Amino acid sequence: MKNENLVVQFPENSNTATLIIREGQAKKMLDPKEPIKVDINGVIGAPFEWLTKRLTSEQFEQKRSFIYVDREKISIELIVNEHDDYLRGSVLGKLEMHPKFKEFGINSGKGWDVNELGQFFKMNRVFFADRSANMQLVSQLKNFVADINIKAEREKNENGSFKDNYSGLVSTNLPGAFMINLPIFKGVPAEQLEVEFYCSVNGRQIELQLYSPGAVQLLEELRDSVIDAEIAKFRELAPDIAIIEK
Numbered sequence: 026m027k028n029e030n031l032v033v034q035f036p037e038n039s040n041t042a043t044l045i046i047r048e049g050q051a052k053k054m055l056d057p058k059e060p061i062k063v064d065i066n067g068v069i070g071a072p073f074e075w076l077t078k079r080l081t082s083e084q085f086e087q088k089r090s091f092i093y094v095d096r097e098k099i100s101i102e103l104i105v106n107e108h109d110d111y112l113r114g115s116v117l118g119k120l121e122m123h124p125k126f127k128e129f130g131i132n133s134g135k136g137w138d139v140n141e142l143g144q145f146f147k148m149n150r151v152f153f154a155d156r157s158a159n160m161q162l163v164s165q166l167k168n169f170v171a172d173i174n175i176k177a178e179r180e181k182n183e184n185g186s187f188k189d190n191y192s193g194l195v196s197t198n199l200p201g202a203f204m205i206n207l208p209i210f211k212g213v214p215a216e217q218l219e220v221e222f223y224c225s226v227n228g229r230q231i232e233l234q235l236y237s238p239g240a241v242q243l244l245e246e247l248r249d250s251v252i253d254a255e256i257a258k259f260r261e262l263a264p265d266i267a268i269i270e271k
Contacts, residue, residue, distance in 0.1 A: 063105060063114025068212035069251055071118040072103035073258050079105075080263060087265040094256065095271045099248050101255055120251055123208040125152065131207075131220060131240055136232040139169040154204040154217060162203055169231075170198045199224075209244055213251065216243055 035041075065071060072092070079085040085105055093102040099120035106112040129149075130137070137145070143166030146159060153159035199222050208215045223234040256268060 060111050062112065063116060065116045067116075067118055069099070069101060069118040069120040069210075069255060070212060072101050072116045073118075073255060073262070075116045076103060076259070076263060087263050091267040091269055092256075092259060093269055093271060094252060096248065096252060097271075099252065101252065118255075120213070120248065121211045123211050123213075125149075126207055126209050129205075129207065129220075129235060131218070131235045131237050134234060136225065136234055139166055139231060139233060142233055143167045143169075152205050152207050152215075154206055158203065162200070165198050165200075168198070209240060210247060210251070213247060216240075216247075218243070 063075075065075065067074075076085065089108050090103065090105045091107060093104065094100075095102075101118045103116040103118075105114045105116075127133070143163050146153075146166065147163045150156060150159045153162075202219050202221045204217060204219055206215045206217050218237050218240050220235050220237045220240075223236055225232040225234065259266060259268060
């Protein structure tokens with residue numbers, strides 16, 4: 026360190042002070058960074074949950090925020106700090122199919138092997154409305170019986186007209202329908218659904234599919250009712266925020 030003349034000025038009305046001199050290079054200042062934007066994805070209630078905790082904070086101002094509602098995609102998106110590119114943020118909530126509903130494959134055209142479906146029902150007994158009904162259904166699948174009657178009819182006349190019919194009738198030991206308690210969407214309570222079997226036969230290969238007309242109707246009703254309920258909560262909690270439907 027080179028010798029240098031230092032001038033020390035004492036505070037007013039003071040005749041003593043402490044001077045600390047450090048040698049070496051000072052630590053480098055951290056590079057400035059942009060603010061961390063809000064970017065959250067969650068279930069349909071996520072935007073409202075975020076808003077309830079930020080309503081009176083500096084992070085949220087009603088007239089500088091708005092809500093996008095997309096009924097086709099079943100989503101609600103809260104945009105905050107719309108005027109500031111650095112602080113603009115988004116909280117997206119989506120109504121998504123429940124993983125267990127997907128796993129059952131209802132209305133999806135998913136084909137089940139008979140024994141595989143019996144084992145699946147056994148391991149998912151909790152979703153059945155009645156334990157004894159589940160056990161009976163598992164037993165019927167493990168002892169599956171199908172009667173297949175095929176009728177072929179062919180006829181050709183000299184004038185060129187012809188008839189070629191091929192039809193099949195399948196009857197099984199399975200019930201026409203069964204009941205389950207299953208959530209259709211994430212974050213929404215379970216619904217009681219009536220599910221029907223559809224049997225597909227290809228030679229010796231037999232495949233079962235699960236269908237529920239009631240689930241289709243509930244899906245449409247829940248989509249609108251859940252979104253309408255979320256909008257109503259926003260209007261009550263933050264009446265000055267703009268709500269825009271796509």
